[in-house]
Structures are given as structure tokens and as C-alpha cells.
Amino acid sequence: MKGTPFLFKGGWLTLYIVLILSFLYLPIALIPLFSFNNAAAVAFPLSGFTLRWYDALWGNKEMLRAALNSLLVGIIVACLSTLLGILAARALTRYRFPGKRAATAFLSAPLFLPEIIVAVSLLTIILSVGLTPSLVAVALGQTIFCLPYSMSVLVAGFEGMDRSLEEASRDLGETAAGTFRRVTLPLVAPAIVSSLIVSFTVSLDEFILAFFLAGTEPTLPVYIWGQLRFAAKLPSVLALGSLMLLASILLITLAESVRRRAERRLEQQVLL
Amino acid sequence: MAAASPGREPDQSPLHRTAPAPGGWRTGEAASGLALISPTLLYAAFLLLLPILIVFAYSFWTQDFLTIDHTFTLANYRAALTEPIYLDLLGRSLINALSVSVLAVLMAYPLAYFISFYGGASKNLWLFLITVPCWTSYLLRIMSWKIVLGYNGVLNSGLMRLGLIDKPIETLVYNSNAVIIALLHSWLAFAVLPIFVSLEKLDRSLIEAAHDLGDTAVQRFLRIILPLTLPGVTYAFLIVMIPTVGDYITPKLIGGSDGVMIATAIQAQFGKAANWPLGAALSITTMIAASLLAGLVVLVGRRLVRALA
Structure with a gap:
């Protein structure tokens, strides 16, 4: 035990971390498992492999419409959240101004609020000014929740950037706008891509705001919520759920690998 | 909230300015920073702060079917x-x-x-x-x-x-x-x-x-x-x-x-x-x-x- 920093050897903690990972992953793994199960009841024993729950999805117009809605909202949210994130992250990392800490705290406030309260607040304001719930309302609301994620990715991106390259560009006669477009943006491109993917993923999976604000046009999670009332539809919900899980995991892996590659490139530059 | 001039183009901000000496304070820099962050802050003010304030106001009103009575009540x-x-x-x-x-x-x-x-x-x-x-x-x-x-x-x-x-x-x-x-x-x-x-x-x-x-x-x-x-x-x-x-x-x-x-x-x-x-x-x-x-x-x-x- 001498030399190990604390209480346990890593061994016990390794066991613990494996247990926690099983706790985190096993329930989720049941969704794809039962989506291939050839039975309407979701229970053991498994009764053979089938793709029929997936087959049923393609012909489902309502589901495809919800998927299209989700895609549309996701793209708007990703662009808006990343754009607002770039402005804020650039301001926070490049300039000193009063109220910086307050601004950061204010923009990360959504992480510390019960989502339903934000949802009913947005619903109230939308209906009070005479607008109706819509996909645009969902996108505008979800952007608020994606901003903290976008900002954390982008602030890290701008902080990791070598500022002297911008100065060199200015000294060589490039305009401020040109420098930003031709030097700054390419340097933080990986962070921008990460932010786009992360906010798209958050939007794709977001339920509460969509539930309150979507009106008659459901997104995928809202569509799933509606289907959950019918026990018989559970297997096809599981098939759709599996596809959504796959999409989220692929997207987030992509975002992570973009971020990591950029990080490694930066480390190499520092070493050179 | 951001008291900056929102009309200012973010791109016009003086990128080439080197960071001021520690402790030195340039109002120009503060203005640029505030101008740049103000769209994001305004967005959050309109879609987060304002809605919550309106809910706060509603909590002191009464509703009779579709009409809202704005008399203060607890x-x-x-x-x-x-x-x-x-x-x-x-x-x-x-x-x-x-x-x-x-x-x-x-x-x-x-x-x-x-x-x-x-x-x-x-x-x-x-x-x-x-x-x-x-x-x-x-x-x-x-x-x-x-x-x-x-x-x-x-x-x-x-x-x-x-x-x-x-x-x-x-x-x-x-x-x-x-x-x-x-x-x-x-x-x-x-x-x-x-x-x-x-x-x-x-x-x-x-x-x-x-x-x-x-x-x-x-x-x-x-x-x-x-x-x-x-x-x-x-x-x-x-x-x-x-x-x-x-x-x-x-x-x-x-x-x-x-x-x-x-x-x-x-x-x-x-x-x-x-x-x-x-x-x-x-x-x-x-x-x-x-x-x-x-x-x-x-x-x-x-x-x-x-x-x-």
C-alpha cells in the first residue's frame, strides 16, 4: 500500500467502476436487445430474432414526419447555438470586460434550472404575445439549453488557439475581418464542428421543451411519448429507440474524436 | 445586462491589439468584449430571463377561464x-x-x-x-x-x-x-x-x-x-x-x-x-x-x- 495515494488500491476501484458502467449501460442495452425479439411482450425468455419491428417503421408516415421535424429543429438549434456560442466564447476568451463572471453564470443557468419551469415559462410568453406553439418555438427554446454545451466546447477551442498567429496575420496586412475568417476560424474549426454535433444531439433527444412547445408537429421523442400509451406498440418504439440511441452514440463519438484530434494536433505544435 | 452598443460589428473589433499590460484597463477592449457577447446575452435575456419574470408576474394574478385578472394577490x-x-x-x-x-x-x-x-x-x-x-x-x-x-x-x-x-x-x-x-x-x-x-x-x-x-x-x-x-x-x-x-x-x-x-x-x-x-x-x-x-x-x-x- 505504500506509495499508492489513498485508501484502496486501484483494484477495488476498478471493480467499482466496472459495476457502475454496467449499471449505466445494461438498462439501455435492453432497448436494442428487445427490438430484435420476435415477440410483442418485452420479457424473458427471448423468442427468436426478427427485423419486423424495423420493417414496420419505414412505412410509418407519422414517424417519418416526426423524424423530419426532429432533423429540422436539430439543424436550426445546432447553427443558432453554435453561432451564439462563438460570439460569447470569443468575447470571453479574447477580451476583458466587466461582468464577465456574471455573464458566464447567466449563460450556464439552464443547467441549474428544472427544465419544466423553463418550458412553461416559454409556453406562457409565446401564448401571451399571441403566437402559437410551433417547431420554431421548440428550436428557440432548445437553443437556450444547448448554449452551455456549445460554449464549453468553444471556449476550450478559443483558449487552445495560438493568438500569435492572429497577430502575425494582422502584421502582414490582413484586415480584422479577413484575419478572423482566414486565421481564427480555421484554427477553431474542430471546436465549431464539435459544438454543432453536440447541440444537434442534445436537440434530437430533448423531450420536455418539445412536449410543451411543439403544438401539433411532434419531434421524435414526443412521438415516442404518444406511442407509449399503447402496450402493443412497444416493440416498434424499441426499434425506433434503438436507431435513436445509435444516432446519439455515433454523433457523440464523432464530436469527441474531432475534439481529440484537434487536441493532439495542438500538443504537437507545442512540442515543435 | 450588457450595456454595450449593439450596432457595432463584431468583426470591426481591433483584433490586432495586443493584450493590455496586467492591471491596465482599456475601455475600448471592454466595449468590444461586451459588444461581442451582447447578442448571446440578449438571446438568453429574452428566452430565459424574461419568460421566468413573466411567470413570476403571473403567480400574483388570477385566472377566470380565459381572462387574466391582473390584481395583485397572494x-x-x-x-x-x-x-x-x-x-x-x-x-x-x-x-x-x-x-x-x-x-x-x-x-x-x-x-x-x-x-x-x-x-x-x-x-x-x-x-x-x-x-x-x-x-x-x-x-x-x-x-x-x-x-x-x-x-x-x-x-x-x-x-x-x-x-x-x-x-x-x-x-x-x-x-x-x-x-x-x-x-x-x-x-x-x-x-x-x-x-x-x-x-x-x-x-x-x-x-x-x-x-x-x-x-x-x-x-x-x-x-x-x-x-x-x-x-x-x-x-x-x-x-x-x-x-x-x-x-x-x-x-x-x-x-x-x-x-x-x-x-x-x-x-x-x-x-x-x-x-x-x-x-x-x-x-x-x-x-x-x-x-x-x-x-x-x-x-x-x-x-x-x-x-x-
């Missing part, structure tokens, strides 16, 4: 704070959220500790593995617990198949315990990250020094590691506690009648019951009660840590 708060049903729901929401957040912090600390101290080159990989489930649909995650714990669910059917039980256990789902387990599953990773960050910032030479001076492992933990990572622990606690108080999906899907929480009442007032002012008062009461309880726990926790050190 009747909604009186209802929220005296009617047994709301007190009951609020109390259960607070207890469930407190259980989830305390358990999440207790479970997250060893995880964060392992990754920070033993993660070596694969720290990022461990963190990634722990956070991946967080990025999947919240609704699907809660649904998976319904599949696990349901009367005809995976756990019951599996145990019966193994011959360990004769008939399904009814008490697995549709109660507060099911809600707490599912919420813990969803929020655990949120507690790991802040604790991990504070462990990473911890100056390791302090632990070595304590070791050299004869502190035991437990003493080192209680006197150095825990007090210095307390900000991370506090952050982790708050980021789980406050949002889970208002959780809607989990109690609705797997809470049954025993596990109903305040969000269901809030949703009902803004939906079918159509009593926005009461819904608003319930929302504000929930936020204030959750903040007060969280603040109290943080204070007591700090005292406790100081007493142990």
Missing part, C-alpha cells in the same frame, strides 16, 4: 403552500431530488477519484465511457427502466425464469424507489465531471507532504482531498439536485401514484386545469424551496467537512 401562493396535495407533492419532489443528488455525489466521488488518480493515459476514455449514456435520449433511458422494473418486465421475468421467485414482485416499479434509481442512472455522470475537474486541480504535492508528515490515508482524504475538492462536490450536488426536483418524465413513467412529483401538478395547471397563475406560483415555489434546501445542505455539508478535517 392567493396562489396560499394555495401552493397550504393545500395538502401540493405540499405533499413538493415534499416528495424535494426528498426524491435530495436522495438522488446525495447518492449521486457519493457514487460519483470514487469514480472521479479512480479516473483522476489511476486513469493514467486513458482518463479521457473513462470519462467518455461514463458520459456517453448521458447523450442518449432521456426519455429512452427512463423507458428502459420501465422495461427492467415492470410487472412483466425483464427483472421479474428473468428471476421467474431462473426459478428464484414464483410470481412477479409488484413493488419494483411505480413508487419513489423506482424514480430514485432511474434518476440516479440519468444524472450520475453529471456529478462525476465537476468532482473530476476539482480533483485534477488538486495540488498532488500537498498529499505527498501530508504522507511524509505521517498522515494516514483516511486523514489525507479528510484533511486535504475532501476539503479542497469541496467546490466540485457542491457543484455536482447542485447540478443534480435542482433540475431533478422538477423532473416530469420519470415520475410519470415509473412513479405510479406513490411517486408523483410536483412537475405533474405544474403541467396540469398549464394544461388541462388551465390555471396558469396557480401553475406559476407552484413553479416559483418549487424553485425557491429547492434553492433553499440545496443551500441548507451545502452549508451543513461544509460545516461537516470542516469538523471532520
Whole structure:
């Protein structure tokens, strides 16, 4: 035990971390498992492999419409959240101004609020000014929740950037706008891509705001919520759920690998 | 709020200016920074702050069918704070959220500790593995617990198949315990990250020094590691506690009648019951009660840590 920093050897903690990972992953793994199960009841024993729950999805117009809605909202949210994130992250990392800490705290406030309260607040304001719930309302609301994620990715991106390259560009006669477009943006491109993917993923999976604000046009999670009332539809919900899980995991892996590659490139530059 | 001139083009900001000497303050720089951040701040002001302020205003009004009576009244708060049903729901929401957040912090600390101290080159990989489930649909995650714990669910059917039980256990789902387990599953990773960050910032030479001076492992933990990572622990606690108080999906899907929480009442007032002012008062009461309880726990926790050190 001498030399190990604390209480346990890593061994016990390794066991613990494996247990926690099983706790985190096993329930989720049941969704794809039962989506291939050839039975309407979701229970053991498994009764053979089938793709029929997936087959049923393609012909489902309502589901495809919800998927299209989700895609549309996701793209708007990703662009808006990343754009607002770039402005804020650039301001926070490049300039000193009063109220910086307050601004950061204010923009990360959504992480510390019960989502339903934000949802009913947005619903109230939308209906009070005479607008109706819509996909645009969902996108505008979800952007608020994606901003903290976008900002954390982008602030890290701008902080990791070598500022002297911008100065060199200015000294060589490039305009401020040109420098930003031709030097700054390419340097933080990986962070921008990460932010786009992360906010798209958050939007794709977001339920509460969509539930309150979507009106008659459901997104995928809202569509799933509606289907959950019918026990018989559970297997096809599981098939759709599996596809959504796959999409989220692929997207987030992509975002992570973009971020990591950029990080490694930066480390190499520092070493050179 | 941002008092900057919004007309200024962000691109016009003097990029080439070198950073001023430490301590030096340039109003030009402050103006540029504020101008650049103002669109984001204005966006959040309009879509976060303003809506909440309007709900706050609504909580003092009354609704008669579709018309809103703007006369100031505390009747909604009186209802929220005296009617047994709301007190009951609020109390259960607070207890469930407190259980989830305390358990999440207790479970997250060893995880964060392992990754920070033993993660070596694969720290990022461990963190990634722990956070991946967080990025999947919240609704699907809660649904998976319904599949696990349901009367005809995976756990019951599996145990019966193994011959360990004769008939399904009814008490697995549709109660507060099911809600707490599912919420813990969803929020655990949120507690790991802040604790991990504070462990990473911890100056390791302090632990070595304590070791050299004869502190035991437990003493080192209680006197150095825990007090210095307390900000991370506090952050982790708050980021789980406050949002889970208002959780809607989990109690609705797997809470049954025993596990109903305040969000269901809030949703009902803004939906079918159509009593926005009461819904608003319930929302504000929930936020204030959750903040007060969280603040109290943080204070007591700090005292406790100081007493142990």
C-alpha cells in the first residue's frame, strides 16, 4: 500500500467502476436487445430474432414526419447555438470586460434550472404575445439549453488557439475581418464542428421543451411519448429507440474524436 | 445586462491589439468584449430571463377561464403552500431530488477519484465511457427502466425464469424507489465531471507532504482531498439536485401514484386545469424551496467537512 495515494488500491476501484458502467449501460442495452425479439411482450425468455419491428417503421408516415421535424429543429438549434456560442466564447476568451463572471453564470443557468419551469415559462410568453406553439418555438427554446454545451466546447477551442498567429496575420496586412475568417476560424474549426454535433444531439433527444412547445408537429421523442400509451406498440418504439440511441452514440463519438484530434494536433505544435 | 452598443460589428473589433499590460484597463477592449457577447446575452435575456419574470408576474394574478385578472394577490401562493396535495407533492419532489443528488455525489466521488488518480493515459476514455449514456435520449433511458422494473418486465421475468421467485414482485416499479434509481442512472455522470475537474486541480504535492508528515490515508482524504475538492462536490450536488426536483418524465413513467412529483401538478395547471397563475406560483415555489434546501445542505455539508478535517 505504500506509495499508492489513498485508501484502496486501484483494484477495488476498478471493480467499482466496472459495476457502475454496467449499471449505466445494461438498462439501455435492453432497448436494442428487445427490438430484435420476435415477440410483442418485452420479457424473458427471448423468442427468436426478427427485423419486423424495423420493417414496420419505414412505412410509418407519422414517424417519418416526426423524424423530419426532429432533423429540422436539430439543424436550426445546432447553427443558432453554435453561432451564439462563438460570439460569447470569443468575447470571453479574447477580451476583458466587466461582468464577465456574471455573464458566464447567466449563460450556464439552464443547467441549474428544472427544465419544466423553463418550458412553461416559454409556453406562457409565446401564448401571451399571441403566437402559437410551433417547431420554431421548440428550436428557440432548445437553443437556450444547448448554449452551455456549445460554449464549453468553444471556449476550450478559443483558449487552445495560438493568438500569435492572429497577430502575425494582422502584421502582414490582413484586415480584422479577413484575419478572423482566414486565421481564427480555421484554427477553431474542430471546436465549431464539435459544438454543432453536440447541440444537434442534445436537440434530437430533448423531450420536455418539445412536449410543451411543439403544438401539433411532434419531434421524435414526443412521438415516442404518444406511442407509449399503447402496450402493443412497444416493440416498434424499441426499434425506433434503438436507431435513436445509435444516432446519439455515433454523433457523440464523432464530436469527441474531432475534439481529440484537434487536441493532439495542438500538443504537437507545442512540442515543435 | 450588457450595456454595450449593439450596432457595432463584431468583426470591426481591433483584433490586432495586443493584450493590455496586467492591471491596465482599456475601455475600448471592454466595449468590444461586451459588444461581442451582447447578442448571446440578449438571446438568453429574452428566452430565459424574461419568460421566468413573466411567470413570476403571473403567480400574483388570477385566472377566470380565459381572462387574466391582473390584481395583485397572494392567493396562489396560499394555495401552493397550504393545500395538502401540493405540499405533499413538493415534499416528495424535494426528498426524491435530495436522495438522488446525495447518492449521486457519493457514487460519483470514487469514480472521479479512480479516473483522476489511476486513469493514467486513458482518463479521457473513462470519462467518455461514463458520459456517453448521458447523450442518449432521456426519455429512452427512463423507458428502459420501465422495461427492467415492470410487472412483466425483464427483472421479474428473468428471476421467474431462473426459478428464484414464483410470481412477479409488484413493488419494483411505480413508487419513489423506482424514480430514485432511474434518476440516479440519468444524472450520475453529471456529478462525476465537476468532482473530476476539482480533483485534477488538486495540488498532488500537498498529499505527498501530508504522507511524509505521517498522515494516514483516511486523514489525507479528510484533511486535504475532501476539503479542497469541496467546490466540485457542491457543484455536482447542485447540478443534480435542482433540475431533478422538477423532473416530469420519470415520475410519470415509473412513479405510479406513490411517486408523483410536483412537475405533474405544474403541467396540469398549464394544461388541462388551465390555471396558469396557480401553475406559476407552484413553479416559483418549487424553485425557491429547492434553492433553499440545496443551500441548507451545502452549508451543513461544509460545516461537516470542516469538523471532520
